[in-house]
Structures are given as structure tokens and as C-alpha cells.
Amino acid sequence: MFANHQRPPHDGQPRSCEETGGTSLRSIVQGVTATMAVLLLLSAAGMGLLTTFLHRTSRLIDDSVESVRLAMELQQQMTHYNGTLALASAEGALGSAEDIGPELEAIVAGADRRLGEVRKYVGSPEEEQLLREVAQRMHDYFAYCGALLERRVTPGEAIRTSSPLLNAAMTSLQDFVDQNSLQAQAATRQADVWDSTANVLSIGIALLAAMAIVASLVAIERSVHSPLAALERAIERFGRGDKAARAQVAGPSELRSIAGVFNGMADSLVCQEENQLTFIAGVAHDLRNPLTALRFNVDRFDPSGPAPTVEEIKRANELVARQVHRMDRLVGDLLDATRIHAGRLELKLRACDVSELAREAAELFRPLSSTHEITVSSAAGPVIARCDATRIAQVLNNLISNAIKYSPQGGEITVSVGEDGGRASVTVADRGMGIEPEEIERIFEPFRRASASRELVPGVGLGLWLARRIAEAHGGSLSVSSVPGQGSVFRLELPLAEGVASPSGDRLVA
Numbered sequence: 001m002f003a004n005h006q007r008p009p010h011d012g013q014p015r016s017c018e019e020t021g022g023t024s025l026r027s028i029v030q031g032v033t034a035t036m037a038v039l040l041l042l043s044a045a046g047m048g049l050l051t052t053f054l055h056r057t058s059r060l061i062d063d064s065v066e067s068v069r070l071a072m073e074l075q076q077q078m079t080h081y082n083g084t085l086a087l088a089s090a091e092g093a094l095g096s097a098e099d100i101g102p103e104l105e106a107i108v109a110g111a112d113r114r115l116g117e118v119r120k121y122v123g124s125p126e127e128e129q130l131l132r133e134v135a136q137r138m139h140d141y142f143a144y145c146g147a148l149l150e151r152r153v154t155p156g157e158a159i160r161t162s163s164p165l166l167n168a169a170m171t172s173l174q175d176f177v178d179q180n181s182l183q184a185q186a187a188t189r190q191a192d193v194w195d196s197t198a199n200v201l202s203i204g205i206a207l208l209a210a211m212a213i214v215a216s217l218v219a220i221e222r223s224v225h226s227p228l229a230a231l232e233r234a235i236e237r238f239g240r241g242d243k244a245a246r247a248q249v250a251g252p253s254e255l256r257s258i259a260g261v262f263n264g265m266a267d268s269l270v271c272q273e274e275n276q277l278t279f280i281a282g283v284a285h286d287l288r289n290p291l292t293a294l295r296f297n298v299d300r301f302d303p304s305g306p307a308p309t310v311e312e313i314k315r316a317n318e319l320v321a322r323q324v325h326r327m328d329r330l331v332g333d334l335l336d337a338t339r340i341h342a343g344r345l346e347l348k349l350r351a352c353d354v355s356e357l358a359r360e361a362a363e364l365f366r367p368l369s370s371t372h373e374i375t376v377s378s379a380a381g382p383v384i385a386r387c388d389a390t391r392i393a394q395v396l397n398n399l400i401s402n403a404i405k406y407s408p409q410g411g412e413i414t415v416s417v418g419e420d421g422g423r424a425s426v427t428v429a430d431r432g433m434g435i436e437p438e439e440i441e442r443i444f445e446p447f448r449r450a451s452a453s454r455e456l457v458p459g460v461g462l463g464l465w466l467a468r469r470i471a472e473a474h475g476g477s478l479s480v481s482s483v484p485g486q487g488s489v490f491r492l493e494l495p496l497a498e499g500v501a502s503p504s505g506d507r508l509v510a
Contacts, residue, residue, distance in 0.1 A: 027252070032216040039209050046205070050198045057191045063121040064184035070118045071134075071177045075170060077111040078138065082159065082166060085145065089156035101149070108142045124183065130176040137169035227251030231259055243270050345473055351497040352389045353382040354424045355417045361396040362415055371410030374400065378417040385424040386497040387474050395467040395478070399428040399490050402463065407432025407487065423476070424496050429489040435482040443480070444468045467492075 081104060088100045115135055122128050144165055148158040227250045237245035246266060247259035308316070355378040362374045385392075396415075403413045411431040418425055435443060446465040464478075471478040475495050482488035 035212045043205050046201050057187045060187045061184050064180040067121040067180045068177050070114050071173050073114050075173050081107045085155040085159050134172040137172050141165040141169045223251050227255045347388040349386050351384050352387050354385050355383050357393050358415050358417050365400050369404050374413045376415045383424045384497045385494040387494050391470045398463045398467050403430035424494045426492040431487040434484040
């Protein structure tokens, strides 16, 4: 009756990352990607800062160069102004001083324009202070020379008198040029420092990137490739027949899940093989017992020996009938299991009184055990279900037979028939050894039997599996509740027929 309870196989279901634990492959890839992204961002940020600084430095140098150029042009303008006065003095004519007035004014206007252009490139307070000093001394020089010429002083006298002012203005211009040169040199030195720093940072980031790549490859090798190779080897060993081969549950959660599924599949296959061997041994044992009894009776009736008595013939006939019935039932279960697996279980559905089927099953088993009292209780009136009477009788016979076998000390077996929620129900209750809670569902698996009764009661563990499949084929169910040491209650539920005179019909159940 009960399913043969071997070690429970792994369920073979995939495990989520939370269930399997460990880092996922996605996390590893994300970590590597994040590391490379950080390095790239640092590189981009460093290049951006370096480019900005070099650009500012380049502008500063350009401004300094342009300031120096304009300052030198101012020096040329002042030299030109002084040269024009010297030329007029060399000619030795007073009228020539008047003639050079427009030219001198043009030189002064040009100097003012260049002075305005220089102001555009001033970038520090020191330059601003020097430029104001230059502008003041230039204007003082030009104004002094112009005043002398207006008093009709000779150009030579104007040159001699204004020489200190010219020298002061030229000195201020030279100081301005020197200041810009110093700024340009400082900017160049700073650019060189930043260039060296950028080279060091580039080399450092390149080394960090190389180390990150190597570390990522090592991590992938250890956490991904090695577990994957171990999984491949385990699958290969299992495929070659090493039934003990199992994959190591290691690495990212995806590989751990795959390894768990493989291990569960391997456990299931090994368990199925054990079940098949157990099934073969059980079938051989169940066939050998009746065959041994038949052979014993055949050997007893030796034609050359004395003739048996009527009583001996009667007992032998009863024994042979029971053993043949037992063999027929075993073969029938095997054939039914084959039909169910092939999807060819045929049901002849019609309206049947389940109460009558229960009474017939009870009557069939009452003579077989004097230590059991089988009682049937039914609701008032018939309980009509749409079912295959032969198949439901097979289910009820199996349940009552199991109730007898699994209560070896005898006792009451109660068969109750009724209606519940629009369905016909039949319960078979015994006061036998019961079933352990962890074995409740396993007893409905093929070739499985309860561990407590495996050695006490013969069988291969197909009866309950067939009974549940037949019930489910009718659109019903078969369940059990049990307390170890106090007995079990099996409950069969079937859909009620829509009318007492329901038409019969056939169907194939896959």
C-alpha cells in the first residue's frame, strides 16, 4: 500500500540568488564594470582638469606675450617721438618744430591706442599698477615736450629738458615688460609641473587599470571559470556512470543554482534507479510467493502417491485461488500503471451509487479477516456520482485492503459515504500503525512505501499511486490524514452526477 520511502531526493528546483547565497554573476560583471567606469571617470576628470589648466596657462602666456609686444611698440613710439624731435633739432630751424607738430600728435595718438590695447591683457594687480605708472610717465613726457614746443623752445632744448621724463617712462615700460616675462616664465614652469603630474597620473591610472583588469580576470577565474569547469567535470563523470558525482555548489549564485539543480537531478535519477531496482525486487518477491505456493500444491498432488482427501483438495483449491487472485491483481496494477503512463486509461462513465460500491467492497473483504470489523455508514438515500464503477471499485478495494494489511492487530475499519460541497465522498478509516507526517505525500508516489511498514507488509508501492490517478482522472481527489500509532483516514472525492439517469459515456484520460 504505502510508498517505499527511500532517501528523499533533491527537488531539483532552481534557487534564487537569495536562496543560494553568494555573489551573483551579474554582481561580478557590475563590479568590474563599475571599477573600469571609475577609472575612466578619473582619467576623464584628470584630462579635463589638465586641459583646463593648460588652456588657462596658454592664454596667460599669450596675454603676456601680447603685452610685451605692445609695450615694445610703445617703446618704439616714444623712441620715434624722441627721434622726430632730434631730427627737427638737427635741421636747426625753429619753423621745423611747428612743422612736426601734426606728426608728434599722431605719434601720441598711436601711443594712446596701444596703451588701451595693453589694458586688455592686464591680468594681475601688479601689471595694473605698472601700467598706470607707464601711462602717467608717458603722458607726463608727451605733455612736457608739447608745452616746451608751444613756448617755441627748440627741439634740441626740448630733448635735453625732457630726457629724465623719457628715461623714467622707458624704465616703467621695461619694468612692465619684465613683469610680463616673469609671469610667462612662471606659467611655463607651472605648465611643466602639471605636465609631469599628468604623466605620473596617466601612468598611475594605466597601472590601476591594468591591476583592475588582472584582478577582475583572477576573480572571474576563481569565482566563475573554476566552478564552471568543476560543474562540467561532475556532469561528465555522472554521464560516464559515476552515480556519486556531484557538482560543488560554489561561485556566483547563478552557477550555484545550476549546480543545485544538477545535484537534485542526479539525486532524483539515482533515486529512480533505486526505486526501479526496488520495484523489480518487489515484483519478483510478490510473484515468487504465489508461485511457491502453487508449486507446493502441485508437488503435493503427486499422481504416483496416495489420493488426497476432499478436505485437502478444498484447502488446496482455496490456496490456489487466493494466489492466482493475488497474481492477477499484481499484473493488473502493472498494466494499469503502463496505461496511465501511456495516457490510455479508459473510463466508462455513468451514474453510479457510490454507497452500493462501498457496500460491495466491504462485503468482499469481510470473509478475509476475522480480526477486523468492517462497517459501512451511508447518508440516507443513494449518493450518485458520475464515474466508472469498475475503476472506483478498484480504488475502494485497494483502500480497504490496505486498511486491513496496515492494522495487523485487527480492529474496526469504518467506510463512510456522503456528500460534501457538491461532491460525493468516501472515507476509509482504520486504527492501524498510521503514517509519519513527512511520508504523507510520498506514499502516493509510485514504488514508494512507508518505512515503518516496508518489512511487515509485502507490496511494490503501486496501489495508492494508481488509486489517486484514477480519482484524478474522474475529476476527483484522494487524500489522507494520519496519526502515527493511531490509524489513518483516506478520503476519496468524486463529482456528483447531474441527474440520476445520466447518460453513459467513454473518454480517454492522458
